[in-house]
Amino acid sequence: MFRVVVLASGRGSNLEALIRARDDGRLPVDLVAVFSDKAKAGALDIARTAGIPAQYLNPRDFVNREAFDQALFAAVDAYAPDLIVLAGFMRILSPSVVAPRAGYMINIHPSLLPKYPGLHTHQRALDAGDTEHGATVHYVIPDLDAGPILAQTRIPIVPGDTPESLATRLLPNEHALLVNVVAALAASSAPSEPADLTAKQN
């Protein structure tokens, strides 16, 4: 089974969407562990309630970013993930931990990348006068929010929209997008049908 580790700093609604899809049979993956850099992350509670091992690592327990990242990813690696999902993980990761995992670590970002990498994406889309907004799932590379794009979801921006209304309207789309991408990656890594080795009798 395709093994997925999730990293999250916040409430964990994307994690919850993955769990729900797994439970409904729409996402045939093993959610093997959840890690957070925030003790109070809702994602930790959601994981524990679902019976998924969940671990908090305090960045302040480490001398620097590099040391935290090395410890975090040593713990992640112990679960032998096929895929690492950053689902609202709000820390910038050192190139030394990103580069070796660039082909199997993905992030969900609330903008239509390459527009608006970084923070305050909803406000920036409004400030720019954009008529549409969205979210992107992309591979993680050392440059922030800059890796190859896997898929995007779009919503219109309508008069009266605020950062909050955009975030609220976008969230269900984000959940569906993330579930679909993880499902597609799991499917593409599945062994293909065994070849028919039966000798043809002619």
Ligand code: GRF
């Ligand atoms: C999502 O909007 C995601 O795009 C962003 O952080 C938010 C995480 O929400 N990177 P949640 O913790 O999954 O509810």
